[in-house]
Amino acid sequence: MLENAWTIPLFPLVAFFLLLFGRKSWGEKAAAWVGSLAAFASLAVSAGVLAERLSGAENSLLSFSWLTLGETVIRFGIEVDPLNALMLLIVSLISFLVHVYSYGYMKGDGRVPVFYAYLSLFTFSMLGLVVSANLLQLYIFWELVGVCSFLLIGFWYFKPEAKQAAKKAFVVTRIGDIGLFLALLLAFWYTGSLELGPIFAAVEAGQVPAEMVTLIAVLIFVGAIGKSGQFPLHTWLPDAMEGPTPVSALIHAATMVAAGVYLVARTFPLFEASPVALDTVAYVGAFTAIFAASIGLVQNDIKRVLAYSTVSQLGYMMLALGSAGYAAGAFHLMTHAFFKALLFLAAGAVIVALHHQQDIRKMGGLWSTHPGIGWLFLIGCLAISGIPPFSGFFSKDEVLASAWMDGRPGVFAVGVVAAFFTAFYMFRLFFLVFTGSFRGEGNRGSVPKSMLWPMGILAVPAVAAGFVEYPTPFFSRWLTEGTGLAAEAGGTVPLWLPVLATLASLAGVALAWAMYVKRVLPADDLTKPIPWGYRLLKNKYFIDEIYAKGVVLPYRWLGAFLRGFDRFVVSGLVRFSAGIFRTVGRIGSAIQNGQAQTYALVSLVGLVLLIIGLTAGRLFG
C-alpha cells in the first residue's frame, strides 16, 4: 500500500476537475456522490497505508527531481512516516464524513456542485500538504489550503460578513505565511536543502549557527501561529465561522488549523535544537489556551463558542509541543480532530433543526425532540472536557504531564485552569441548548439521515481514541519510532496529576450545571462569576450582593479587559500597520496631483536625496 500513497491526494483532485466541469449539468446528488466517493477512495488507501505503517514498514519516500537551484536539486515527492500516515487517515476520514454530511446540510443551496468542487480541492491540498517531503512543496500546499479556506469561508458571498471574514482569514494567515517563507529561505541558505532530513542533519551537525536555528524555528512557528490561529493572529478564526458549518468542521476545526501544529511537529528537531524556540512555542501556546478559553466563556453564538474552543485547544497542542511533548501534541491533535469535528457537525445539526438559528440564548430543550443529536453532542462535550474514559481525557492528561515533566509548573497551572474553563463553557453550551425550555420561536425541524450517521461514526473515535495510549503507550512509541525523539517525558508522572485535571474539569461541569440547570447561581449571559466558595454562602440574597461587588465586577473588568485587549491592542496593532500602509498610500496618491511638472520635480528631488543620502554616508562613515 505504501508505494501507492501518492494516489491519495489524486482522487480529490480528479473529483475537483470533474465537479468543476460538470457543475452546470450535475445535480446535487451526483455532485455529492462524486465528491464523497473520491474522499472515500482516499480514505481507503490511507487506511491501507496506516495499517502497513502500524506493522512497522520502513519510511517511504517517493520523489522525482523538480527544481535545481545552483548545485542543489529540489525534489518533488511524498513521504510517509508515522506522523504523515496518521494525518492522512485523520484528514481523509473527516473529509469523507464531511462530504457525506454536507449533502444534507447544503441541500437546496443551488451551488452544491461548486461547494463540492471547493471541498475536493481543499481535501487535495490538505492531503498534499501532509505528504510533502520538502519545505517548498509544503509551502505551496500550505498556500493552496489557504486559498480553499478563503473560497469556502466566502462561499455565501451574498452575506457581507462572510465576504469580510474570507478576506480577513486570507490576509491574516498570509502574515504568518511570510514567516514560514522566510524560514524556508533561511533554511535553504544555511543548509543548502529544502528537504527535512538533510536540514535536520545539518542542524544536528552544527553547520547552522545556533541563533540562526532559533530564528528559523521561530519563523516556522510564526507560520504556524497564522494557520493555527494562535495569539496574536487568532482573530481570523472566530470570524471564519461565517462559512457553512461543514466547512468549519473540516477546515477550521479538524484539519487546516491543525496544520500549524503539524508543521511544528514535523520540524520538531529544529525546535529541539533551540530552547528559545521551545519556550516561545510553550508560552504562546499556553497563553492562547487560557486567553481563548476565557473569551469562550462569554460568547453566545454556538459556532463562535466552538471556534474559541478550537483556538484554545490548538494552544494546548502548542503548549505540549513547546514542552517537548512531541507525542502528546500529536495525540491531542488526533483526538481533538475527532471530537471537535463531531461537535461542529452536531452544532450544524442543531442549526439545521432550528432553521439557522445560531444564538444559544434562543435555544433550549432540544433534548426532548432531538435526543440523538443530544447524545452525540454530549459525547463531544465529555471528550473535550477531559472526563475519563473519553479520548480527550487521555490526550489532555498527556499534554499536562509533558508540561509538568518538562519543568514548567506555570504552563501546567495555566493548562489546568484552561481545562476548567473548557469544561465550563462546553457544558454551558450543552445545558443552554439541550436542557430547559425552548426559548426560540417557530417549530423545530428534522435533521436528514445523511447528517446523522457521519456524526455517529465520528462519535466512536471521540469516545475510544484514547485507548491507543492506554494501558500501554503504544501510540507514542509508534509515533516516535526511528525519529530519535523521546516518546514520553522521563520519569514517572505523579498520580495526582490526572486526578487534578479530572477534578478541574468536573468542577467546570458542576459549575455550569449549577448555573444553567439548577440555577443556584444567577446566570447573567454577559458576565459569568468565578464562584469561589459559593457553597459557603447558601443565602441567596447575600450571594447576590457579594457576588455583584466581589465577583461580577472584577470578572466583568477582566472580561472587558480581555475583550478590549483583543479588540484594541491586537486589532489595533493590525490596524496600525494597515494604517501605515494606508497613510503611505495616501501620501503617494496626494503627490500624484496630475501635473507633469510636479512629477519631474518629485523625480529630481528623489534623485538628489538618493545621491545625498549615499554620499553623506560615505563622508561620515
Added chain:
Amino acid sequence: MPVSSYLALGAILFCVGLYGVLTKRNAVMVLFSIELMLNAANINLVAFSKYGLYANQTGQVFTLFTITVAAAEAAVGIAILFALYRNRSTAEADRFQSLKG
C-alpha cells in the same frame, strides 16, 4: 584646463533647462526647456571630444545623432501639444491635470 569652463557652461545650461521644465506654465516653453537640457549634453560631448581625457571625433558624431533625435522629439512633442490644444483650447501646462490620484 579649459574643459572645465565648457563643463560649467553645460551644467548651467542643463540647470536652466531643468528649471524651465519645472516652472514654465507655457507648454511650448516646457518643450523648449527640454531642448536646452539636451543641448547642454551636446556641449559636454563636443567639449570632451576636443579636451577630454582621450580626445577624439566620436563625441561630435554622437552630437550629430542627438541633434537629430532631439529634433524628432521636439516635433512629436509639438504635435501632441497641438492635439491637446485642439481639445482643451489652452496651452498652459498646469491645466493638463485630469488624470491624477
Added chain:
Amino acid sequence: MEKYLLDYNWTVMAPELIIAGAAALLSIIDLLMKEKQDKRVLASLGFVAVLGALYFTVSRFGQQPYEILGDTYRIDDFGLVFKTLLLTGTALVLAVSLQEAKRKEITAQGEYYYLLLTALLGGMILTSSADLITLFVGLELLSISSYILAGIRKRRTDSNEAAWKYVVLGGVSSAFILYGMSFVYGLAGTTNLYTAQERMAEAMGNGMESFVYLSLFLMLFGFGFKVASAPFHMWVPDVYQGAPTPVTTFLAVVSKTAAFALMIRVILGGYLFLFNSRTAEGLELLTTALLVLAGLSMVIGNTVALRQFNNKRLMAYSSIAHAGYTLVPLATLGPMLFESTVYYLTAYLLMTLGAFTVIGIVERNAGTGDISAFAGLSRRSPLTAAAMTIFLISLSGIPVTAGFFGKFYILINAVATQHFWIAAIMLATTVVSYFYYFGIVRMMYFRPPVLEGKVKVPPASALVIAVAMIGTVVLGITPQWALEQLGEVNWAAALSPLNGGAPPAQ
C-alpha cells in the same frame, strides 16, 4: 584592419532588418490605402513580420556572440533572450489589437501598427547595443514611437494628456541619460561600453571617481524612468490610464522589458568595475542605490494601488511594484541574476498581458474603466473570470503560478547575498498587494453582475488569454524547464568585450 559594410555577416541582424522593413512597408501601404478602408490587413502583415523575426532570433541561440558595425552592435545570447521576450510580447499585443482597432477606438490604424513596429525595433536595438550612440538612438526610437502611441486616440483628452505627460517626462529623462552619457564619453573618450568600462576603471583610480558616480546617477534617473521604478514612476499611472489599452499593455510589457535589458547592459557592461573594486565601496554604493529604488517602488506601488478604482491605474501601480521586485537580482548581484530576472520578466509578461487583455474586454463591455466593471464576471463569463483569477494570483505571487516562482528566485538572490531587509520589504508589501488584487477577485465572484448577458470574448483575445494562462500555469508547475533553458544561455558573454579589450579601430 579596415572593414567595409559588406564584409559583415548581415544575417545576424535579420530580425531587426525584418522589423525595420516591415515598418517601412506598412507605412507605404498605409499611404496607398483609402482612408475608410479596413486596415487590419496591416496588423496581419505586422504579425507575420514579428513571427519571422522571432524565428530568426530563436535560431541564433547558442552561436558565438558577434559584433557588427564597428563593434557598436552585438548579437549575444543576452540580447537574444530579451529580443525573444520583446517579440513575443509584441506579437500578442498585435493579436489583441485586431479587436481593439475594429471598435473604431483607434482612428489612425495604419500609424498604430507601424509605430508599434518601430517601437519594437527601438527596443530590439536597445537590447543589442554595445555602444552609447546606438543605445541612445534605440532608446529614443522606442520612446518617441511610444509617445505617439500613447496619444493615438487624438480626439480624446485623456489620451492627449497621457501623451503630453509622457513626452515631457520622457524628454527630461532622455536629457538626464544623455548628460550622463556625455560624462562617460568624457572619462573614456569612447562610446563603446566595454572599452569605456576599462577606461573608467582607470579614471576611478585617478581621482575621477566623483565623475564616474555622477555619470551613473544621471543615467539612473533615465533607467528608473523607463523601468517605472519609484521615485521616477510618476508618469506611469497617468500614461497607463490615458493610453488605449493595447498601448498600455505594450508599455507595461515590451517597453519595460527593453528598459531592463538596457539597465542590465549598461550597469554590468559599463560599470562592472564598481562591483569588482577592492574597497567594496563601489559595490555597496551601487547596490544600496538600486535597492533603495527597488524598495521604494515596492512600497509606493503597492500602497498607492490600494486607493485606486480604475483598472488600468491599479495595474500601473502594480507594475511599479513589479519593477521593484525585478530590480532586486541586479541590485544584489545575486547568484541567479540573469536567470531570475528573465524568469520574472517572462512571468510578468504573461500575467500582465493576460490581465490587460481581460481588462480591455471587460472595459469595452461595461463602458467604464472602473473596477466595478468586473462585478459578477464569474457569472457572465466564467472562463474569463477564471483566467483573470489566475493572472491575479500569479501577480500576487501565490503558488502554483509563474509569479510565485519568480518571486521565489528573486528572494533567493536577496537572501543569498544577505540583504534580508529587502526580502522583508518584498514579503510585507506582497501581503499589502493581496488587498487590491483580491479586490478584483471579490468583484468577479462575490458581487452580483450589474449588466445582463454574456461577455463576448473575441477569438483573438481568447487565444491570447489562453496562451498567457497556460504559460502562467505551466511556468508555475514546472519552473525547472524554463530555468534549464535559461541556464544554458551564455550570459557571461554579455559582460565581456569581444575584441579582448583592445580599443576599437578609429
